[in-house]
Amino acid sequence: MSQPSTARGAAKQRSTASARFQHWLAHHRREAAASFLRLIRAPFSTFMTVLVMTIALSLPLALGLLLDDARSAAAGWDGDARLSIYLRQDTSPEAQQAALAKAQRLANVDKARLITPEIALEEFKSQSGYGPALDQLGSNPLPALLEVFPHDTTDSSAMTRLRDQFAQWPEVELAEVDIAWVQRLRSILELSERLLHAIGGALLLGALLVVGNTIRLSIESRREEIRVISLLGGTHGFVRRPFIYMGVWCGLGAGVFTLATVSGLVAWLNTPVMEMARLYGSQFTLSYPSFGTGLGVIAVASLLGWLGAWVAVGRHLRELEP
């Protein structure tokens, strides 16, 4: 054995901030690579973790995409929402034109159209196939109709208020707003959205717990190492680093697998969905995740991995506190 070579005993070797930063970066690179290798060396448990996370992320993503598509389709149908204002039978043609002009001047009306009793009868004849029978009628039983298109068809209460406003006009027999189906659709979409948030939240929490549990098992197998590093002056950040990278790698993998799974699902379902939509005269198709959505999914998955690892290691570190 040789003698201590240091003449300064406990003196510390100084290093520049830049050198320390370089070392810190190098350590991050090493830990990232080492964590990745550690996951690869345990393929089964890594695969199970990534698989469960993928399932947990795929469901909300697929439902979210479907909901977006349904919302877009519903927005297209909103344009058909209108009010039907039936004028009294005895309303003169001049009064009908005056009512049309009055309706068009209303602030919340986009446009209005007058369907006179004559036009209505002609349309009814041509569409119903009862032309000869209707010709036998002595007089035209159909009232004049104002078709009113509001500016905002998304606000059902505004449309109802507008209907009530028309109903008070003396020349109006009946004012109707046919938005019940739009309201029902919106209610379904809103309910679906809330359900999606609830299910998505529960599934994301599940993914978080899965990562946390995987990291916890890894911590158990490296408990002694963590204790020794801690006693040698390793900060919480230093101890956490390899586990954080493990969590992030798992999350990253799950994010990529989630995108692949959902894209595959869309490709698989799109042909029958398009065929069914075509039968209803619609161009409806399922959307693939966009580039931005893809990045978001990977970011969220990685964040979940990071958070799960942080929580799991944090619990253990607290046990090591004096």
Add this chain to the structure above:
Amino acid sequence: MIRFESVSKRYAPQFDALRELNFELPTGEMAFLTGHSGAGKSTLLKLIMLIERATSGRVIVNGRDHGQLKGRQIALARRDIGMVYQDHNLLDDRSVFDNVALPLVIAGLPPRDIPNRVYAALDLVGLKHRAKAIPHELSGGEQQRVGIARAVVGKPSVILADEPTGNLDPQLAVEVMNIFEDLSRVGVSILVATHDLSLIARFRHRLLTLKAGQLVADTGVPA
């Protein structure tokens, strides 16, 4: 420098491991800590290493009041203390080199500076040639010396040793104690907890004797 000011440590429910301890170990001084099992030696070392906190009183090491340290400060304080454990505490999945390098990696030393420091520490304990071995390939004595190399590699101000010669043959025990003496001469405070009275008799240093958690004797360096 280590200073204990009226330090007591009580474990639940009512076991007093240390009672009103007062002593100071100045910079560069070496001392033995002795006492029967359960006298409080390990608890005292744990308080210095920040594994435990004192129930009352103040533990001051290198000017830091250990009762006031939190989080990162604890980690930084530990880096300035080298600890030699009776059970070595080596990591079995890493080489001797990597075990000894660990305090330097943790402290953020540039990688290019690490090999020289590690080989110097291994040379100090006569194990430079076993740098690539993994701990379970070494004898108990060799593992103890790796533990010593790891404790000194970071050039700490304080070294604590818990039965550091327990697994060593007499010749190696003497060599290890010589290393500690050399380190104390260059300003390192060293506290060696041991039962080995022959070692205490051979190396004439201050002796702190604990009994039932109390410091019953603080004997200066014999003339």
